[in-house]
Amino acid sequence: GAVVSQHPSWVICKSGTSVKIxxxxxxxxxxxxxxxxxxxxxxxxxxATSNEGSKATYEQGVEKDKFLINHASLTxxxxxxxxxxxxxxxxxxxxxxxLGQGPFFGQGTRLTVx
Amino acid sequence: AQRVTQPEKLLSVFKGAPVELKCNYSYSGSPELFxxxxxxxxxxQLLLRHISRESIKGFTADLNKGExxxxxxxPFAQEEDSAMxxxxxxxxxxxxxxxxxKGTKLTVNP
Numbered sequence: 723g724a725v726v727s728q729h730p731s732w733v734i735c736k737s738g739t740s741v742k743i744x745x746x747x748x749x750x751x752x753x754x755x756x757x758x759x760x761x762x763x764x765x766x767x768x769x770a771t772s773n774e775g776s777k778a779t780y781e782q783g784v785e786k787d788k789f790l791i792n793h794a795s796l797t798x799x800x801x802x803x804x805x806x807x808x809x810x811x812x813x814x815x816x817x818x819x820x821l822g823q824g825p826f827f828g829q830g831t832r833l834t835v836x
Numbered sequence: 837a838q839r840v841t842q843p844e845k846l847l848s849v850f851k852g853a854p855v856e857l858k859c860n861y862s863y864s865g866s867p868e869l870f871x872x873x874x875x876x877x878x879x880x881q882l883l884l885r886h887i888s889r890e891s892i893k894g895f896t897a898d899l900n901k902g903e904x905x906x907x908x909x910x911p912f913a914q915e916e917d918s919a920m921x922x923x924x925x926x927x928x929x930x931x932x933x934x935x936x937x938k939g940t941k942l943t944v945n946p
Contacts, residue, residue, distance in 0.1 A: 756934060765922060765936045765937060766880075766922070766936045768935060817934065825926075827872075827879050827880040829879040830879060
């Protein structure tokens with residue numbers, strides 16, 4: 723299957739700082755990427771849908787000013803957690819879809835805010 | 837609205853026994869249904885898509901529109917099947933969002 727890569731795999735940041743997570747589709751072009759959040763022992767919660775060249779569509783209850791999403795190219799989407807707080811600590815996962823296949827998921831990014 | 841229900845949080849079977857992981861959905865249009873598997877400390881892997889009608893690792897799933905179900909089945913469970921299984925629904929097309937059920941943790945005992 724197609725490969726989706728996230729970077730970094732884990733990150734620790736201080737409260738109040740911002741952190742950027744990258745999601746790349748390595749061998750296919752993805753016009754749409756999705757960002758999820760997964761709490762321990764829970765399912766994936768969709769945060770937003772990222773469309774190349776346009777604004778992301780956020781799910782209800784997700785703060786768009788806090789979770790900035792940029793989808794600058796067909797192979798890269800970024801999620802920036804701004805002014806991070808300890809409650810933002812979580813596992814963030816992206817997925818991308820190639821028409822007719824997938825969606826395929828990245829390995830996830832473990833964010834810890836201290 | 838899209839909704840996926842996996843009624844069993846935990847499922848435990850013995851090796852060689854049949855296994856069925858239940859999934860029911862709610863969607864007004866024509867959905868695409870998926871099963872994903874997540875082994876310990878690994879990323880989500882696509883197991884099945886209903887439109888491909890494949891059998892992967894001995895698992896099959898049939899979309900029943902009348903019962904709005906997409907149950908995952910395997911006739912003879914193996915220990916290596918122990919994992920989290922997520923049923924997911926997409927509204928169709930290449931850009932529709934994928935919504936997940938809460939997942940079922942399958943444990944296959946020796």
